[in-house]
Amino acid sequence: MLLFFFLVTLLGATTAQAGGFDYPVITNQIHLLRPKLGAGGSFIDGVSCLSWRFGVETNNIIDWKTVPEECEDYVGNYMLGDQYRNDSQVVTRxxxxxxKSLNLTNDGKNVWVFDIDETTLSNLPYYAKHGFGAEPYNETSYDEWVAEEKAPALPESLKLYKKLRSFGIKIVFLTGRKENTRTATENNLKSVGYQTWEQLILKPSEYSGTSVEYKSGERKKLEEEGGYRIVGNMGDQWSDLLGTNPGIRTFKLPDPMYYIS
Amino acid sequence: MLLFFFLVTLLGATTAQAGGFDYPVITNQIHLLRPKLGAGGSFIDGVSCLSWRFGVETNNIIDWKTVPEECEDYVGNYMLGDQYRNDSQVVTRxxxxxxKSLNLTNDGKNVWVFDIDETTLSNLPYYAKHGFGAEPYNETSYDEWVAEEKAPALPESLKLYKKLRSFGIKIVFLTGRKENTRTATENNLKSVGYQTWEQLILKPSEYSGTSVEYKSGERKKLEEEGGYRIVGNMGDQWSDLLGTNPGIRTFKLPDPMYYIS
Incomplete structure (x- = not known):
């Protein structure tokens, strides 16, 4: 709201000083820009969409099904704009x-756990056609998208992946994608630059627990049975990072499009 | 950057259509507004201060000593503006x-753990005079401020405190403030509306561990020795919410001014 106020003030001052006033043009432009304004743009239920995003990213707002309709434009502009890239870059940096600061024992047991969707691969081309999370999840159309093997890499994560490998850290992909998508997922990962990995763990088709339970269990197996040391763990959902055996440090990438418990 | 670009585009279009152009005036106004622009305003080391704040609030950026100098204006404008209030409101709501959704056993054992500084009491009047976290922490001047007993309530938390009490939930304050500030802290809490509580736990002067260790230990005692059920736990630092016995749900309030491990 503050920002919107300043924008209007600034515009008013400028046109006045320039000796003219073209109200409909300004109003129309402000209207077009509104979704891009963040805090000043869209409101839902008394709070700005920027605050809603803060609530989501900090795990205060949980168990939500879809992006609030009023925030669809805000989330779309965020995801397609510089801010999402910039926010992702802060995390991977x-x-x-x-x-880089780790003093690792070179025993081949250091692993970095990456989630896949919205962490190493981006489904933005799919979500851009489906309301950026404002439409209810549609398993059929989403599965079709996965089968196309066309998800681009998140550029920041791909860069990090390469650096980690250069440090001798092995990569484990731990994803909620199901076992029957293994070939498509492997093809997609490889085609965008994730050439190799230590393990690719997909969810058994019959698994019925939460993501936190599933991922905790798999990480526990990695450490207790595999003898691995999870030096880092990165995902876009808090359910990637909470629970047991989280890793020495965890990293939360932005994702205001959906929530997985 | 995106926002700044649109602002400039909009201004250009408007002045052109209004038939005039007053570059120095616009430049000066944009300069004055810069700190208020968030994503478009201040940059540090290649990322915007808004992204830095995202990194801090999501616990990606840890162990930092002071707000980056380049972000002092950004953080100041955030803290004094609507966005901080709005972000806090999302959390307490x-x-x-x-x-409200809890179906509580009415045995007097349900407690809500509140941190104090930047959670129930606000030290914004102090930090506003000390660079909003951009100045290094000064224990002497901070202790003087605490002794004045003049910290206002965070309005959103005070409202929540009253609602929780009306639900029959007891309040436990668990703070990093030291035992020797007990009287000042009690006076301050009472004077701004926190009339009563089940326990006020202050840190022993000689304690040398981290905040996570201290707070985990105290919450463990509450549950295991006190027989309490921590139904909720709210703080502005992740160290209030991580570790053992975190509570059934945790809530993270915004605080881009300082970091406590």
């Missing part, structure tokens, strides 16, 4: 600095 | 909804 911190991860890089952390990984 | 979710907490209220959660607490």
């Amino acid at each position: 911190e991860a890089f600095r952390y990984a | 979710e907490a209220f909804r959660y607490a």
Whole structure:
């Protein structure tokens, strides 16, 4: 609201000083820009969509089914704009600095756990056609998208992946994608630059627990049975990072499009 | 950057259509507005201060000593503006909804753990005079401020406190403030509306561990020795919410001014 106020003030002052006033043009332009304004743009139930995003990213707002309709434009503009890239970069840069600072025992047991969707691969081309999370999840159309093997890499994560490998850290992909998508997922990962990995863990088709339970269990197996050391763990959902055996440090990438418990 | 670009585009279009152009005036106004622009305003080391704040609030950026100098204006404008209030409101509103939904056993053992600084009491009057976290922490001047007993309540938390009490949930304050500030802290809490509580736990002067260790240990005692049920836990630092016995649900309030591990 503050920002919107300043924008209007600034516009008013400028046109006045320029000796003219073209109200309909300004109003129309402000209307077009509204979704891009963040805090000043869209409101839902008394709070700005920027605050809603803060609530989501900090795990305060949980168990939500879809992006609030009023925030669809806000989320779309965020996801397609510089801010999403910039926010992602902050996270992967911190991860890089952390990984670089580690004094690792070179026993081949250091692993980094990456989630896949919205972490290593981006489904933005799909979600851009489906309301950026404002439409209810449709398993059929989503599965079709996965089968196309066309998800681009998240550029920041791909860069981090390469750096981690250069440090001798092995990569484990731990995803909620189901076992029957293994070939498509492997093809997609490889085609965008994730050439190799230690393990690719997909969810058994019959698994019925939460993502936190599933991922905790798999990480526990990695550490207790596999003898691995999870030095880092990165995902876009808090359910990637909470629970047991989370890893020495965890990193939360932005994702205001959906929530997985 | 995106926002700044649109602002400039909009201004250009408007002045052109209004038939005039007053570059120095616009430049000066944009300069004055810069700190208020968030994503478009201040940059540090290649990322916007809004992204830095995202990194801090999501616990990706840890162990930092001071707000980056380049982000002092951004953080100041955030803290004094609507966005901080709005972000806080999102958190306490979710907490209220959660607490209201609970089907509690009425045995007097349900407690809500509140941190104090930047959670129930606000030290914004102090930090506004000390660079909003951009100045290094000064224990002497901070202790003087605490002794004045003049910290206002965070309005959103005070409202929540009253609602929780009306639900029969008891209040436990668990703070990093030291035992020797007990009287000042009690006076301050009472004078701004926190009339009563089940326990006020202050840190022993000689304690040398981290905040996570201290707070985990105290919450463990509450549950295991006191027989309490921590139904909710709210703080502005992740160290209030991580570790053992975190509570059934945790709530993270915004605080881009300082970091406590």
